[in-house]
Amino acid sequence: EDQELLLAAAYVSDAQYNRNVPFETSPQAIRLYHFYNHWTMRAATYFFIWVNLALALFEEPAVFPLPFLVTSIAEVLCLTAFFGRLVHFAKVTPQKVFWKDTKNICVMVTIVLTLIDLVIYGSLEAVNIRGVRWSRALRPVFLINFPESRQIRRTFRSIRNTLPDILYVFLLFLFSMMIFSLMALKLFGDRDLRTVEGSPYFTNILDIAFELYVLVTTANSPDVMMPAYELNWWYSLYFITYIIINTYIFMSVFLAVIYNNYRKHLKNEIHTLAYLKHHKMTEAFNILKVKVGTEFVVKEARWRRLVKVVAPDVSSSHLELLLRISDEGQKGHVDKVNFLRLADLLNIRVVAINIKKHPLETWMPRVYQSSTSLLVQKMVQHRQVRWSQIFVWVYDVIILINAIFIALDEKDSLISYAEWLFLSLYIIEILLKLYTYEPSAYFGRKQFWNWFDTLIIIAALLATVANTTIQARKYNSQQVLDIVLILRILRLLRVIVSIQRFRVIVTTLINIGPTMLTFGGLVLVVYYAFAIIGMEVFHGKIHFLDPGSGSPDALVCGNPALKDSAFAQGRYCKNNFNDLASSLILLTELTVVNHFALLADGFALVTHQAAKLYFIGFHVVVVILIVNIFIAFILEAFFVAY
Amino acid sequence: EDQELLLAAAYVSDAQYNRNVPFETSPQAIRLYHFYNHWTMRAATYFFIWVNLALALFEEPAVFPLPFLVTSIAEVLCLTAFFGRLVHFAKVTPQKVFWKDTKNICVMVTIVLTLIDLVIYGSLEAVNIRGVRWSRALRPVFLINFPESRQIRRTFRSIRNTLPDILYVFLLFLFSMMIFSLMALKLFGDRDLRTVEGSPYFTNILDIAFELYVLVTTANSPDVMMPAYELNWWYSLYFITYIIINTYIFMSVFLAVIYNNYRKHLKNEIHTLAYLKHHKMTEAFNILKVKVGTEFVVKEARWRRLVKVVAPDVSSSHLELLLRISDEGQKGHVDKVNFLRLADLLNIRVVAINIKKHPLETWMPRVYQSSTSLLVQKMVQHRQVRWSQIFVWVYDVIILINAIFIALDEKDSLISYAEWLFLSLYIIEILLKLYTYEPSAYFGRKQFWNWFDTLIIIAALLATVANTTIQARKYNSQQVLDIVLILRILRLLRVIVSIQRFRVIVTTLINIGPTMLTFGGLVLVVYYAFAIIGMEVFHGKIHFLDPGSGSPDALVCGNPALKDSAFAQGRYCKNNFNDLASSLILLTELTVVNHFALLADGFALVTHQAAKLYFIGFHVVVVILIVNIFIAFILEAFFVAY
Ligand code: NA
Incomplete structure (x- = not known):
């Protein structure tokens, strides 16, 4: 009896969390499985x-x-x-x-x-x-x-399924690049042109191919075109054609193919998940069912015990609610159709709403219901749409003025007093809201924006207090000061709370947060692997030395191979693979793509030209594949939300 | 009678071409309307x-x-x-x-x-x-x-409808930029940091806002971060956060909102068009109908005359085909349902396929049907999939070797002989195909790839002949030489013809060609307006002087205000607004975005800092709006095609 319940509970739990692990059904294995989860x-x-x-x-x-x-x-x-x-x-x-x-x-x-x-x-x-x-x-x-990372694996699977389609587009893209490289070699190779740096222009087919690949990332536009353009403006047509075909059309096609596959794959996965859920719930039902009249059902007592095992934290009122939904006719048992819905029902979060009177109304009803008090409440609730919007607008203007004050020099004592004035105004607003709305409802679990608003003000208050203390004591930890500063500026985010359309956009973005986290996991996996490889290959080749020291080494990032290079001249020495943090920051810069070639060139100079392959590989994997998947993510999320 | 026919024809023609112009129905007006169209x-x-x-x-x-x-x-x-x-x-x-x-x-x-x-x-x-x-x-x-540009207007309308949604995202984006600007001012403003060029770093709120706007375009990454990063690596987190929020998330949201609206709008337009078409065809029917039995119909003779007026070029066999479709029961009249379909039927292109014998088969049947001849035909058709794919592969390898030969130095006489060898091989391939397939079928109207293949070879042949003539006569027009060169390299495009997956991708791209042309019109409108404004404002401020002349003016693009500027140092003098061609090329460079800030700075230096607004305006209109619509175009086209 107990064994059966445990087994059924394992099935239901798997259905609830979309787990898909086949497990043994021996009593010991089931107990181990519960422990495993x-x-x-x-x-x-x-x-x-x-x-x-x-x-x-x-x-x-x-x-x-x-x-x-x-x-x-x-x-x-x-x-x-x-x-x-x-x-x-x-x-x-x-x-x-x-x-x-x-x-x-x-x-x-x-x-x-x-x-x-x-x-x-x-x-x-x-x-x-x-x-x-x-x-x-x-x-x-x-x-x-590990089975826990189902989401990341799903994304990886999606990428893997996209690869064949992407591959052909990529090959066609390479083919197009090859044709353009040949043309460039023939058109410009014998002209004895020079780049701005004075090196020969488009004379070697491999260099041309690299430059044209970089042009797809736009990182060397328009420099790569200038020598030819100076010769004759007709030649700019060659580059414009190249950019339209390879930078715009091909890159859009990559996005289209990835997005298309992503959607198809998503649909398939959802179908599979739904099928597996149904299958598991049926298994659970078959274990617990008894025959009543002509149909098989699960008895109420047994159903209750099952739910208690699957969700030990469920409150008794919640349990009763679930039962009332599942046993509509109150027949004392749950039929198959309703039983199968259990996994989904357990995933629905129930919020208990208490329509309570405002405590002030209980304590001093006469004052709270007075006409002045009611006016204040109406204004805060902005029920009468026309004139009471003023309340919102006034506070938006206050925030704007606050922003201007922040921009001004704060050493002025007038401004530091104004600081307190603004804070008081914000706190008055919160208090007015608490005066109007019942506090436990205002800070209800789903009242994200109220929490957001209040927390921002509390943070700003704490930060301002901290700032005053610090100034008084001449305490000087830069990091603490910076954090305090950021907290004080973040209060301007209150504008988002007061403008409805902003709130919609931000809510959409917040709702895709969990999926974004999965995506973050995916990015981390790729970045980590590339960072480790980068550290093993490029570690210690480029050093950041304080330029203030006046050492000539500082000007070439501690490596004479970088003499006269754009890398050293741009003061890029900090961009190196000398530790994990630097590597990850550098990889982020490479993801942004700008000055991609300059960075790749720097590392090629201190090692070997083949090092560029590492950077091209990173670009293909991260910018062409992963960034496009990210865009597909956001597109899909917005289509669902709008 | 004739008047009625003309009026009905005008309605049908409008329905066929999706025109939506209300016109007077007086006889004279109808005749004028036919002339107008x-x-x-x-x-x-x-x-x-x-x-x-x-x-x-x-x-x-x-x-x-x-x-x-x-x-x-x-x-x-x-x-x-x-x-x-x-x-x-x-x-x-x-x-x-x-x-x-x-x-x-x-x-x-x-x-x-x-x-x-x-x-x-x-x-x-x-x-x-x-x-x-x-x-x-x-x-x-x-x-x-003008009513002719219905497509471009439709796209403009689509943009206009998107603007309210875009506006709020844009405001939120500006708001986020403002908060980040304030943070940057407070975090870095008092640190006395210097950029690579030695100018003060992040001390003025307007400069900061411009730099951060440019960071959204990625054009100043990672330079904008380096001074802060050198101070402490924690500060890179500020920039990474900024890039994730504003460059990645906001720019994707722009794409999402535009794409979403584009689709919605497209659906609405298609519904409206279908409704109007139905409405016009009903009008035409009501003019021509007569009662036969219980239902209204259009008599066959009248229907024929109508079609002759609407489509004067239609062949009689085509007309009979249309009639047989419209009058299935051959009752001598067309009923309402079938009449309404006429506009769509007229838009369907009919291709007459003649299954003819190969002329050689008629002339010398014995030779053409001999076993050797049949073997050749099988190989060319690659019917027996396994071994006869060899024919295709052999030619792919030949093209590859050809590419390598092109890359090599052509002054070598061996290579210029090889040129002729390759050409002969290609011509043999075409001849073999013409031997196998009936020539008029092979060059049928819908046989795009056969035409493509043959034209490329003919062009290459002409180019090679021209090249030999030129070399022999020491004739030296650079432009002719360049065109000849490009034509000779383009023959490598034959690879696309032989690889099925490549053909699918290219066919999709070619099918969206007409829509792309509309898009080109849209781009032209915007570019033209910006180019004219640019010419009026910036004309003559920056000159390209031959750097070989050694004149000191050449190094500052003829304008001392550019002394020591990155613009002049990068030898960007050719990027100016001194004529329409230069302006359009410069605007293309700005669309690509890279070195956006450098170009804007150059023109701000020779005029006024406010000139940057022109460049920011161009970026918002072209890169944020139009390029995203372009991507939406391609995404939608690929979803429909796949
Ligand atoms: Na860039």
Whole structure:
């Protein structure tokens, strides 16, 4: 009896959370499976995944250096945890399924490879040879391949399914680039033209191909065109044609193909999920069903116990509500159709709304209901649309004036007094609202904008107090000062609260937040792998030396190969792969694409021309694939929301 | 009787071409209306529109200078033609409708304004004062406002409908920029930081706002970040946050809103068009109907005469086909349902396919049917999929080798012989195809790829012959040489013909060609207006002087205000507004966005800082609005095609 309930609960829970893990149905396996899905176990797994990823901050080249012994012990600990999780999973799932699943194999292979790498690197370290910690680039494998990261995996699958379609467009794009490269070689190669820097212009087919690839990113426009354009303005038509075809049309086609596949894939996934949910709920029903009259049903008592197992935190009023929905006729049992809906019902969040009187109305009804008081309330609620909009407009104007005051010099004591005035006005507004609306309703769970508004004001208040204290005591921690400053400026965000159309846009953006987080995971995986590779290849080649020191090395980023390069002249020395933070920032710059070629050239100069392939690879993966998927995400989210 | 037929024909013709012009139904007006829609009249209108637009090439500042008298006479001629067209239209359409239509008012006002401007400019010219030819910026009005440009107007309407939605997103975007500007001012303003050029960094709120706007275009990334980043790497988070919010999220939201509106609008337009078409066809039916039995019908003879009036060029076999479709039961009349379909039926292009024997088969059947001949035919048709794909692959490899030969130095005589070898191989391929397929079928009207393939080879053949002649005669026209060169390289496009997936992508792109042309018209309108304004404001401020002359003026583009500017150092002097061609090329560069700030700075230096507003305005209109509509175009086209 209890076993059956546990098994059914496992099915329902899987349906509720869209989990899709085949598990053994022996009593012990079911209990282990419940334990496997417990939130503490999932949290622990995520903890170790993040610790493992974060190790790159402490390993050579480090932001915060720690000895190899410490980081390697931490890594072995993480690997042990991953291995434990995998063994746990192996006990839950049928053996055959376990060994067929690529995810498990991936995790195991990565654990073994990492151990091998650790041993080799450690031994070399012992005899003072610097090895390459290549297995670090594999760390994101753990983030992707544990069953918890279903969303990220789904996105990866979507990318994989898009690849064949993308590939042909990409090949056609390369072909077009090749034709244009040949034309450029023939048109400009023998003209003895020079670039602004004085180097020969379009004489080597490989250089031309690279320049034209960069032109797709727009990063060398219009410089790449100028020498030819100076010769004859007709030649600009060559470049304009190239830009229209390759930069505009091809890049849009990439977006179109990716977006199209993304939608198709999304539809398929939703169908599959719905099918699996139905299937699991039917399994659960079949376990619990009894025959009443001609139809199979689940008895009320049993249904209650099931819900208690699936959702132990559910309140009794919520449980009664669910029951009343599922057993409409109050027959004492739930039929199949209603039972199958349970997984979806459990996902609906129930908000209890209490229509209470305002406490002030209870305490002093005469004052609260007086005509002045009612006028104030009407104004705050802006019910009478015409004139009471004034309340909103007045505060918008106040915020605007506040913005101007912030822009002005704050050393003026008048302005620092004004600061307090504005804050008081904001606090009065909040108080007026609390006077008008019942406080527990105003700060209800779903009242996002009220919370937002209040928190901003509290933050600004705290920041202003902190600022005054700091100024009085001549305390001087720059970071604290900066945070205080940002908090004080953020109060201007209140404008969003008061303009309806702004709120709609921001709400849409906030609603896609969870999906964005998935996307963030995807970006992290790719960035991390590229950062590790970048650190292994380019580490220590470029240094930032304080230009104030006057050392001639500072002007060439500590590397004479950069003499007279645009990289050094642009003072780009900080853009290097010398630690994880710098690498990630540099990769972000490369994602933005501007000065892409300048950065790639810099690293090619200090290593080898082939280094450009790393940058082109990054561009293809991140800008052509991932950024387009991001745009597809936002497009789809907006179509659904509007 | 004849009058009725003409009126009905006018309705059917309007339905066929989706025209929506209310016209008078008096006999004279109908005849005038038929004349108004005649292709010669439409062609003449377009001719004058283009002449009028092209005048900017010949007016000061001119690419090909002509005296003011000549251009002004030409302009007056164009205006007369436009006025004539308008009068013609006024005779056709009811008076009330004519004066209510903004299009007509627009055209009239523009004609009057242009005349006023001409007179003023001419008078000033007479007394040797240089005036401003401001009315030239209005010329695109004619392109938009004649009934012929329905498509462009539709796109404009779509943009106008999108504006309210876009506006709020844009305001929120500006608001976000303001908050970030304030933060930057407070965070970096007092730090005494310097940019690479040595100017103060982030000290003035207007400069900050401009820099941050430019960062949205990515044009100053990562330079704008470097001084703060050098101070402390935490500050890079400020810029990364800014880029994620404003460059990625907001720009995607712009695309989403525009795309969403574009689709909605497209759907509405299609509904309206379908409704109007139905309405007009019903009108036509009501004119021609007679009662037969219980239902109203159109008699066969009358129907034939109608079709002859609507489509005079229709062949008699085509007419019979249409009749057989419309009068399925061969009852001698067309019923209402079938009559309403006529407009759509007329739009369907009919291709007559003749299944003829190959001429060689008729002339020498024995040879053509011999086993060797059949083998050749099978190979060319690659019917037996496995081994006869070889034919295609062999030619792909030949093209690849050809590409390599083109890249090599052609002064080598071996390579110039190889040229002929490749050409012969291609011609043999075409001949083999003509041997296999019946020639008139192979060059059928819908056989786009066969035509493409053959034309490319013929062009390459002509180019190679021309090249040999030129080399022999030491003839040296650079432009002819360049065209010959391009034609010879374009033969590599044959690869597209042989790879199925490439053909699908290119076919999709070619199918959206007509819509792209509409889009081109839209772009032209905007570019033209901006170019004229740019020429009036920035003309002659920046000159390109041959740097070989060694004149110090050449290094500052003839304007000392550009001394030490990035504009002059980057040798950008050719990017100026000194004539229409240069202006359009510069606007294209601004559309590509890269070095947007550098170009804007250059023109601000030689005039006034406010000049940057011109560039920001161009960016908002072209990059945020029009480029996104272009992407929406392509996305939609691909979704429909795939
Ligand atoms: Na750029």
